[in-house]
Amino acid sequence: MRQYLNKTAFDEVMGAILKGSKIDRLIADHISTGMKEWAITKGVTHYTHWFQPLTGATAEKHDAFFETIGGGAAIERFGGGELVQQEPDASSFPNGGIRNMFEARGYTAWDPTSPAFIYGTTLCIPTVFVSYTGEALDYKTPLLRALQAVDSAAVAVCKYFDKNVKKVNASLGWEQEYFLIDKALVASRPDIVATGRTLLGHSSAKGQQLEDHYFGTIPNRAMSFMRDLEHECMLLGIPVKTRHNEVAPNQFELAPIYEEANLAVDHNSLLMDLMHKTAERHHFKVLFHEKPFAGVNGSGKHNNWSLSTDTGVNLLGPGKTPMSNLQFLTFFINTIKAVHDNEELLRAVIASASNDHRLGANEAPPAIISVFIGEQLTKVLTELKNVTSGKLSPEEKTELKLNVVGKIPEIMLDNTDRNRTSPFAFTGNKFEFRAVGSKANCANPMTVLNSIVAKQLIEFKDEVDVLIDKKDMKKDDAIFNVLREYIKKSKNILFEGNGYGEAWEVEAKKRGLSNNKSTPEALKVRVSKKTIDLFDGLGVMNKVESVARYEIEMEDYIHRIQIESRVLGDISRSHIVPTAVRYQNILIENVKGLKEIYGTSFKTVAKEQLALIEDISSHIESINSKVTKMIDARRTINKEEDIEKKALDYSYVINPMFADIRYHCDKLELLIDDELWPLTKYRELLFIK
Numbered sequence: 001m002r003q004y005l006n007k008t009a010f011d012e013v014m015g016a017i018l019k020g021s022k023i024d025r026l027i028a029d030h031i032s033t034g035m036k037e038w039a040i041t042k043g044v045t046h047y048t049h050w051f052q053p054l055t056g057a058t059a060e061k062h063d064a065f066f067e068t069i070g071g072g073a074a075i076e077r078f079g080g081g082e083l084v085q086q087e088p089d090a091s092s093f094p095n096g097g098i099r100n101m102f103e104a105r106g107y108t109a110w111d112p113t114s115p116a117f118i119y120g121t122t123l124c125i126p127t128v129f130v131s132y133t134g135e136a137l138d139y140k141t142p143l144l145r146a147l148q149a150v151d152s153a154a155v156a157v158c159k160y161f162d163k164n165v166k167k168v169n170a171s172l173g174w175e176q177e178y179f180l181i182d183k184a185l186v187a188s189r190p191d192i193v194a195t196g197r198t199l200l201g202h203s204s205a206k207g208q209q210l211e212d213h214y215f216g217t218i219p220n221r222a223m224s225f226m227r228d229l230e231h232e233c234m235l236l237g238i239p240v241k242t243r244h245n246e247v248a249p250n251q252f253e254l255a256p257i258y259e260e261a262n263l264a265v266d267h268n269s270l271l272m273d274l275m276h277k278t279a280e281r282h283h284f285k286v287l288f289h290e291k292p293f294a295g296v297n298g299s300g301k302h303n304n305w306s307l308s309t310d311t312g313v314n315l316l317g318p319g320k321t322p323m324s325n326l327q328f329l330t331f332f333i334n335t336i337k338a339v340h341d342n343e344e345l346l347r348a349v350i351a352s353a354s355n356d357h358r359l360g361a362n363e364a365p366p367a368i369i370s371v372f373i374g375e376q377l378t379k380v381l382t383e384l385k386n387v388t389s390g391k392l393s394p395e396e397k398t399e400l401k402l403n404v405v406g407k408i409p410e411i412m413l414d415n416t417d418r419n420r421t422s423p424f425a426f427t428g429n430k431f432e433f434r435a436v437g438s439k440a441n442c443a444n445p446m447t448v449l450n451s452i453v454a455k456q457l458i459e460f461k462d463e464v465d466v467l468i469d470k471k472d473m474k475k476d477d478a479i480f481n482v483l484r485e486y487i488k489k490s491k492n493i494l495f496e497g498n499g500y501g502e503a504w505e506v507e508a509k510k511r512g513l514s515n516n517k518s519t520p521e522a523l524k525v526r527v528s529k530k531t532i533d534l535f536d537g538l539g540v541m542n543k544v545e546s547v548a549r550y551e552i553e554m555e556d557y558i559h560r561i562q563i564e565s566r567v568l569g570d571i572s573r574s575h576i577v578p579t580a581v582r583y584q585n586i587l588i589e590n591v592k593g594l595k596e597i598y599g600t601s602f603k604t605v606a607k608e609q610l611a612l613i614e615d616i617s618s619h620i621e622s623i624n625s626k627v628t629k630m631i632d633a634r635r636t637i638n639k640e641e642d643i644e645k646k647a648l649d650y651s652y653v654i655n656p657m658f659a660d661i662r663y664h665c666d667k668l669e670l671l672i673d674d675e676l677w678p679l680t681k682y683r684e685l686l687f688i689k
C-alpha cells in the first residue's frame with residue numbers, strides 16, 4: 001500500500017481499518033488505481049467483488065480491467081466506483097423471501113478491513129452483499145455489525161480498568177478438519193459426488209480401532225498436497241501454522257495463527273476454496289462434510305475465540321496484577337453468563353443437516369451446550385460466589401485480591417486439563433467453541449457469540465453503574481457484587497464431566513438445558529422473540545433479516561435431506577438391486593449345474609447356495625419396498641406448505657428410513673462377489689493414500 005498509494009490515500013485506508021472511518025469518494029479513485037497498478041505487476045487481468053452469500057460457498061463475478069476508448073484503442077481501467085460498489089443480481093442467491101418483498105437487485109460494497117488479494121489472475125475485493133433496501137444477504141454483514149457491537153460494549157467495560165482502551169477486537173483461530181480421498185475413487189461414488197458423504201457402504205474390517213493414524217507420519221501424497229496448499233496460503237497471507245493427521249483414516253487437520261475475527265472468517269472461506277483447487281492438482285478430493293463415513297470420526301471446526309484490546313491485553317487471559325485479573329474474571333464470567341442465557345441460540349447456530357450426524361454421536365460434542373472451565377477456575381468461582389453482599393470489608397477485599405484473584409496466573413499454568421467432550425471449553429486464554437461443523441462458515445457462530453457477549457457486557461455495565469451511583473459502592477465492590485450474582489445464575493451451564501455420557505443427558509434435562517437433536521427443532525429459536533430482539537437491539541439483524549435467515553436454513557435442510565433421499569433411492573435401485581440379481585443368477589446357474597450332476601441329492605451340495613439365493617431375494621424385497629415407501633412419503637411431504645412442518649417431516653419421517661435401506665444394501669455388499677460390486681468400498685476410500 002505504501003508503494004502504490006500516496007500518503008492521504010494510505011491514511012484513509014488505515015483509518016477505515018482501525019477506526020471504521022469513511023473513505024472519501026475521490027480518494028477511492030486513487031486507491032482503486034493503486035490497486036490496479038499493483039495487481040497488473042502480478043499478471044492480473046480481471047477484478048471481482050468477492051463475497052459470501054448464504055449458500056455456504058464464496059461468490060465471484062470477474063470483469064476485465066480492459067475498456068475500449070474508441071478508435072480501435074483500449075486501456076486498462078479500474079475506477080473508484082467499481083472498487084466501492086457493484087450491483088450483482090441477487091435473485092439467484094438465497095434470500096429467504098427478502099427478494100419477493102423488494103427488488104431483485106443486490107449490492108456488494110467494499111470491506112476495507114479485509115485486505116484485497118490476488119487469486120490466480122484476478123484481483124479480489126472482499127465485500128458485503130446486501131439487498132436493494134439494505135438487508136444483509138451474506139454472512140459478512142451481520143458479522144461486521146456484531147463485531148462492532150462487542151467492540152463498543154467491551155470498551156465501555158474496559159474503562160473500569162484502563163481508561164486508555166479505545167478498541168476491542170474479537171479474535172478467531174479456527175481448526176479445520178477434513179478428509180482427503182483419491183479423486184478417481186470419489187468419482188466412482190455417486191453419493192459422495194452429489195451429497196459429500198457416503199450414503200451406504202459396509203464399514204471396513206480395519207477402521208480406526210488401532211489408533212494408528214492420529215498424529216502419525218503424514219502420508220507422502222497428503223504431505224505434498226499440504227506443502228502446495230501452505231505455499232498458496234503464504235502467497236495469500238493466510239497464516240497457516242499447524243498440520244497433522246486426525247483420528248479417522250485419511251482425515252487431517254490444519255490450523256492458522258489466530259487473527260481478527262472478520263479476517264479469520266474470510267481466510268477460512270478462502271482456504272476452503274483453495275483446498276478444493278489445490279487438491280485437484282494432487283488428484284484428491286477434499287471432503288468437508290461433517291460425517292462422510294459411518295463408523296469413523298467426523299470432522300469439526302473448533303472456533304477459538306478471545307477478545308483483546310488495542311493496548312495489547314487479551315481480556316480472556318489472566319494478568320499479572322489483582323486488578324488485571326479482576327478484568328479477566330469480568331470477561332470470563334460475562335462470557336459464561338452469555339452462554340448460559342443463550343445456550344439454545346448457540347446450538348441453533350451450528351445446526352445443519354450434515355452437522356446433525358456429528359452432534360450427539362459419541363465422538364463429537366453433544367447437542368447440549370455446556371461450558372467447561374477446569375477444576376481450578378471452578379474453585380475460584382466457588383470462592384467468589386461467597387463474596388459478601390453489599391460493600392466489602394477491607395479485610396475481605398485484601399483476602400480476595402491476594403488469595404483468590406491474585407492466585408489465578410499461577411493456577412492457570414497447570415490448568416492443562418483438557419476436556420475433549422465439551423462443546424464450549426475454556427483453554428487457558430480463550431474459549432474454544434468445538435461444536436462448529438467442518439463445512440460451516442465461521443461467520444455464523446462468530447456473529448452469535450460476539451452478539452450475546454456484547455449484550456451481556458452492556459447489561460453488566462448497567463448493573464455495576466447502578467450499584468456505584470445508587471448504592472454508593474466502590475467500583476470493585478460493585479463488580480464483585482454483580483459477578484457473584486452472575487456465578488449463581490449461570491451455574492447450570494458449567495459442566496466438567498463426560499459430555500458423551502447418557503448420564504449427562506439426564507442431568508442436563510434436570511438443569512433445564514435444551515437438547516435439540518435435529519436441525520429443524522434447533523433452528524426454531526432463531527425466530528423466537530428473544531432472539532429477534534437480541535439482534536435487533538444490537539443492530540446486528542433486523543426482524544426481516546432474522547426471519548429470512550431462518551427460512552433459508554430450513555430450506556437448506558429440507559433440500560439436503562431430499563437430495564440424499566433421492567440419491568439413496570437411485571443407488572439402491574439402479575446399482576445395488578441389479579447387481580444382486582446378477583449375482584443371484586450366477587448362483588442359480590450354479591445350482592442348476594449341481595442338480596444336473598447330482599440329481600435328486602443336489603440339495604445337500606447346493607445347500608449354501610440355495611440359502612444365499614433366498615437371502616439375496618429377501619434383501620432385494622426389503623430394499624425395494626422401503627424405497628417405494630420412502631418415495632411415497634416424500635411425495636406427501638413435498639405438498640406440505642408449512643416450512644416448519646415440512647422440515648420436521650423430513651427429519652422424523654424420511655431421515656430414519658435411510659438407515660433401514662442402508663442396512664440391507666450393506667448386507668448385500670458382504671454377500672455379493674467383490675468382482676461384481678459396483679461401488680468403491682470403504683476399505684478403498686479410506687485406505688488408499
Ligand code: ADP
Nearest residue numbers: 171172173174255256257258304305306429430
Ligand atoms: P488445540 O486446541 O488443537 O490444542 P491450540 O490451542 O494450540 O490447538 O490452538 C488452536 C487455535 O487457537 C490456533 O488457531 C491458535 O492460533 C488459536 N489461538 C491461540 N490463542 C488464541 C487466542 N488468544 N484467541 C483466539 N485464538 C487463539
Ligand code: MG
Nearest residue numbers: 175302304432
Ligand atoms: Mg482445539
